Amino acid sequence: MVSASGVEQLQKQIEELQHELKSLRPRAAELERESEALAEQIAWFRRYFLHRKADVVEDKSQQALPFDEAEQLSQYSETKS
Numbered sequence: 001m002v003s004a005s006g007v008e009q010l011q012k013q014i015e016e017l018q019h020e021l022k023s024l025r026p027r028a029a030e031l032e033r034e035s036e037a038l039a040e041q042i043a044w045f046r047r048y049f050l051h052r053k054a055d056v057v058e059d060k061s062q063q064a065l066p067f068d069e070a071e072q073l074s075q076y077s078e079t080k081s
Helices: 004-053 066-080
Strands: none
Touching: none
16 A cells, blocks of 8 residues: 555656656657658658659760759850840
């Protein structure tokens, strides 16, 4: 059998734990939102890189560099002016 002081101690522990749980709920909700946002970002990166993978040419000498393409476009616009 539990003594009266033991019951009071347990009630105090329960109240402390309930208070701690109440204070942790907003943080848990924040972490849940952050986790969802990160999962969306990971999904976007996977779609982007898997789609881009099909555009990659095996022979590196045949693959145009992105900055080269921008340079060619700027030269084209200069010659057109």
